[in-house]
Amino acid sequence: xxxxxxxxxxxxxxxxxxxxxxxxxxxxxxxxxxxxxxxxxxxxxxxxxxxxxxxxxxxxxxxxxxxxxxxxxxxxxxxxxxxxxxxxxxxxxxxxxxxxxxxxxxxxxxxxxxxxxxxxxxxxxxxxxxxxxxxxxxxxxxxxxxxxxxxxxxxxxxxxxxxxxxxxxxxxxxxxxxxxxxxxxxxxxxxxxxxxxxxxxxxxxxxxxxxxxxxxxxxxxxxxxxxxxxxxxxxxxxxxxxxxxxxxxxxxxxxxxxxxxxxxxxxxxxxxxxxxxxxxxx
Ligand SMILES: Nc1ncnc2c1ncn2[C@@H]1O[C@H](COP(=O)(O)OP(=O)(O)OP(=O)(O)O)[C@@H](O)[C@H]1O
Numbered sequence: 001x002x003x004x005x006x007x008x009x010x011x012x013x014x015x016x017x018x019x020x021x022x023x024x025x026x027x028x029x030x031x032x033x034x035x036x037x038x039x040x041x042x043x044x045x046x047x048x049x050x051x052x053x054x055x056x057x058x059x060x061x062x063x064x065x066x067x068x069x070x071x072x073x074x075x076x077x078x079x080x081x082x083x084x085x086x087x088x089x090x091x092x093x094x095x096x097x098x099x100x101x102x103x104x105x106x107x108x109x110x111x112x113x114x115x116x117x118x119x120x121x122x123x124x125x126x127x128x129x130x131x132x133x134x135x136x137x138x139x140x141x142x143x144x145x146x147x148x149x150x151x152x153x154x155x156x157x158x159x160x161x162x163x164x165x166x167x168x169x170x171x172x173x174x175x176x177x178x179x180x181x182x183x184x185x186x187x188x189x190x191x192x193x194x195x196x197x198x199x200x201x202x203x204x205x206x207x208x209x210x211x212x213x214x215x216x217x218x219x220x221x222x223x224x225x226x227x228x229x230x231x232x233x234x235x236x237x238x239x240x241x242x243x244x245x246x247x248x249x250x251x252x253x254x255x256x257x258x259x260x261x262x263x264x265x266x267x268x269x270x271x272x273x274x275x276x277x278x279x280x281x282x
Pocket of ligand 1: 042043044045047065066067068069070071072073074
C-alpha cells in the first residue's frame with residue numbers, strides 16, 4: 001500500500017465509553033467507504049456482482065454471509081487489492097485511483113501467517129504497521145509509543161521480543177491486529193479478526209475495538225458470528241453469491257418489525273435474523 005503523507009485531522013474526543021449502542025445513528029458526514037455497484041472477477045468467476053456498501057464515519061459495519069459469498073473479496077476490493085471491473089469506490093470521499101492516504105486505513109487480512117515466512121519479532125511486525133506513516137524514516141518517539149500501545153491493547157507486550165514464528169495461530173492473529181492498530185487508523189478493516197482467538201482474548205479485542213470506536217474510528221468487519229462484538233455493531237450487510245441481500249440493523253436492534261431500515265441501496269427480502277442465519281448457515 002502507498003504510505004500516506006497528509007497529516008491526519010484531529011479526532012473527535014473520546015468521551016465516555018459506548019457500552020451498547022442500539023439504534024445509534026451513523027454520524028452525519030461523507031462515508032469513509034462508499035462502494036457502488038461493484039463488480040469484480042477472480043479468474044473466470046464473477047465474484048462481486050454489483051455490491052453496494054457504505055461505512056459512515058464512526059460507524060461499525062459487519063459483513064456477513066456464507067463461505068464463498070464474496071466477503072473477503074469485497075474488503076480486498078476496498079483496500080485496492082482486487083481491482084473492480086465495474087462500479088465505483090471512494091475512500092474518505094476520494095476515488096480509489098486518487099486515494100493515497102493509506103495511513104488512514106488499517107487492514108487485518110483473513111487469517112494468514114503474520115510474517116509471510118520472513119523471520120521477525122513480534123515488535124518488528126507490529127512496527128511495520130507504522131510504515132504507512134513514517135515511510136522508511138527513523139521511528140520517532142510517537143511511533144515507538146504507538147507500537148507499545150498496540151502491543152498492550154492485544155495483550156502481546158510480554159511477547160514483543162519473541163519470534164512471531166514461535167507464536168500460536170491465534171497469537172499471530174493478534175499480532176496482525178496490533179500491526180493495524182499501530183498505524184492509528186481512522187478506518188479499521190478486519191477480515192474475521194476473531195478467527196482462532198480464544199474467548200478471553202476475544203473479549204480483550206472487543207474492549208480494544210470499543211475504545212477505538214469511542215475514539216471515532218470507523219470499522220468494517222468480516223464476521224461469521226457477531227459474538228462479543230455484537231454490542232458494537234451498528235449495521236450488518238449480508239452477502240449471498242456476490243450480491244447484498246440485507247443491509248440493516250443487526251438482529252435484536254431492528255426496532256421489532258423484523259425488517260430494520262433499508263437505505264434504499266440494497267434489496268432485502270427477509271428478516272435480519274432469518275437472512276443472517278441463512279447467510280451464515282447455508
Ligand atoms: N484466487 C481466486 N481465484 C479464483 N476464485 C477465487 C479466488 N479467491 C476466491 N475465489 C472465489 O471467489 C468467491 C468468493 O470468495 P471470498 O473469499 O470472497 O468469499 P468469503 O465470503 O470471504 O468466504 P469465506 O467465508 O469462506 O472466507 C468464492 O467462490 C471463491 O471460490
